[in-house]
Amino acid sequence: MRPTTIIRSIANILLLNGAFMSVCLIVSLVQMDDAIPGLLFSTLVSVILGVFPLIYIPRFKYLSSSEGIQVxxxxxxGTCLIGALPFFLYGGEFTFINSLFESVSGYTTTGSSILTDIEVLPRSILLWRSTTHWIGGIGIIVFALLIMPFSRHSKMILVKTEISEVAQRSFHFKAGETLRILLYIYVGLTLLETILLHLAGMTWFDAVNHSFATVATGGFSTKNQSVAYFDSFTIEAIIAVFMFLxxxxxxxxxxxxxxxxxNIFHSEVVRLFFLFLAGGVVLVALKLYLTGSYDISxxxxxxxxxxxxxxxxxxxxxxDTAHxxxxxxxxxxxxTLQCACVGSTSGGLKFDRMLVFFKSLxxxxxxxRHPNAITVIRINKQTVTEEMERxxxxxILIYLFIFFLNSLLLSAMGIDHITSFSASAATLGNVGPGFGQVSSLANFGGLPAGAKILxxxxxxxxxxxIFNLITVVYLFRKG
Amino acid sequence: MKIRFKIVAGFALLSIMLAIAGFFSIYELKRLNLSVHEMLEENYKSIIASKMMLEALEREDSGVLLYLLGKQSEGSELLNQGDSLFSSGLTIAQNNLTETGEDRLTDELSENYRHYREQAVHSLSGISGGEFAQWYLEGAHRSFLQVKKSVQELMDMNQDALYKGAGEIQNRMVRSIVPGIVAIISSIVFLILFNYLINHFFISPILRINRQLRRYERSLGPFNADIETRDEIKDLESSIQDLITRLR
Incomplete structure (x- = not known):
């Protein structure tokens, strides 16, 4: 293992973060708001910690798999830590733990917030919140690979590490091509949604922030009431379509x-995912209608x-789904547990894995019934190897174990069972809101610091x- | 890149970070100082003025009652004292308009006081014995309460602003401390990194060159210190290799 190559790669990532921060700093300067010192200092720290290793460490051509995982x-x-600085330096509701929580929630596209009043924040901080989503949605590593100078071999290793094995099955391209496709789709969806939301009545600022959060499947809004604030069917429909895409x-x-x-029309996974969602919509709508919560529409x-x-x-x-x-x-x-498809910006278990699990069952x-039967799992006409199935x-087992362990630990901290259970599922799946104390229009600010860290x-x-983090712990234990 | 540039760059970046953190801390402390000054100068001044006006009104009310009870000279004295005190308080409040809507409140207060003086003080001499109670309760006391309410509103407005200002000061205090903390932590991370890189790229290669030279001295074996960087240390390795080649 060569620490210098890891440091140089991380420096590139920090530098990229600094570049995004500087955009928010420009907004802050234009608005002349209270966040100027915080954003300026955060940008400087990010750039200085990014530039310094690049001065010392020469470029490298090769990156091993274990180095890739560590990068x-x-x-x-590192990104989550640096990303918390603008919040921490701004102050207000952002204590150190709260800033880190908001940053981790932003970059991981979870969208859980500790803020009780979002609308009092300056625009630059709101934009930084949404930007953390946008950077994290496609993946900070992918962004860095696209923009910063990395060798072809390093790109290949990092793409393999950052994009899951299951997701890579539908990318029949080389690493560089895969990265370009990701960028085209990501930027394309963002631009299109921003324009449509603006045409539907949002201001450009709200449209940009909401499209950042939608395309990254994050969920940070610029309003306390989230999308409910706009009370517009057109806006909801546009966001729903882009969330699905x-x-x-x-x-x-x-x-x-x-x-x-x-394409999506020939994909078995997309078809089944759509059917599952449609089934869910019908079930929930029926129950809501039958219990008299709303009229049919x-x-x-x-x-x-x-x-x-x-x-x-x-x-x-x-x-507020809590009611x-x-x-x-x-x-x-x-x-919340199942989540969306692999190769998207969503987190969690992912529908493809659930499909393999059901087929395996x-x-x-x-x-x-037939002990000698030869059974093979196929997804989108491609055979799933036994190793991949395993x-x-x-x-899935480790995921569920972590989910139950977390629910248990949260309950032990005195948090009610529905909040513990749903908060654990919502954060592990990078969904955002849960139920109970952390429902869709509530926030995570009232939880104890220990719960926030967890x-x-x-x-x-x-x-x-999961596996990347476990591998790093394993690598360190092995020295 | 040259070694000198690398080392200078390290120290320069560290200095920039510390200088900027220091600048922000001083900037926020100055703003904090300004906020405290503003709060004391602006809001607290108006609160004191409001208290003066309340005290003046109480004196005038007592003056009216003394007058009605037959102690006219004492009553008049209190009325004059009260009027003078109220006018001073009102002037302070009118010259210290700091909150939105405060001008409207002071105008309203001035108008209500003028009305009170007209109704209660100026018509005082024309009241006959039997009408005293009714005149006081229906006219003078009502006007008195109206003025008192206006003064109270002005005081509440400034007290709210004072409370808000205190919250802001607390926030500013955090903002003046936090850059320092962040700078210290970042500097420690930076120094650890700096130390590691100096060790890795300067000290270790020099030790390697030294080791290789001793090995060469002992066994005349090949000399290769495996220098990764393209700086003076690489030049030194190349020069030694050239020298060894020439010696052979």
């Missing part, structure tokens, strides 16, 4: 736009938005897909 893990951790594999979206066979409208919002791990809200019937909350918790039942089931670890576990 990804420490790059994310951002929850799909970007390689498939690229295939759809460029007219290739590998209101039930469908709110059910559609909430199911798509949680099912794609975005976390925007049009109503919804328990059955609807359980359906939403299922979607089905094959297991076949083999009980990895996926192991991932939930931050949860978010990072969710975003780095």
């Amino acid at each position: 990804v893990v420490f790059g994310w951790l 951002s929850g799909l594999h970007f390689g498939l979206l690229f295939g759809t736009v460029t007219g290739k066979n590998n 209101g039930s469908l409208r709110h059910s559609l938005f909430q199911v798509v919002s949680l099912g794609t791990t975005t976390g925007f809200a049009t109503v 919804w019937p328990f059955f609807t909350q359980l359906v939403l918790i299922y979607f 089905k094959n297991y039942l076949i083999r009980i 990895n996926i089931i192991l991932f 939930l931050m670890i949860n978010m990072i576990f969710g975003r780095l897909e």
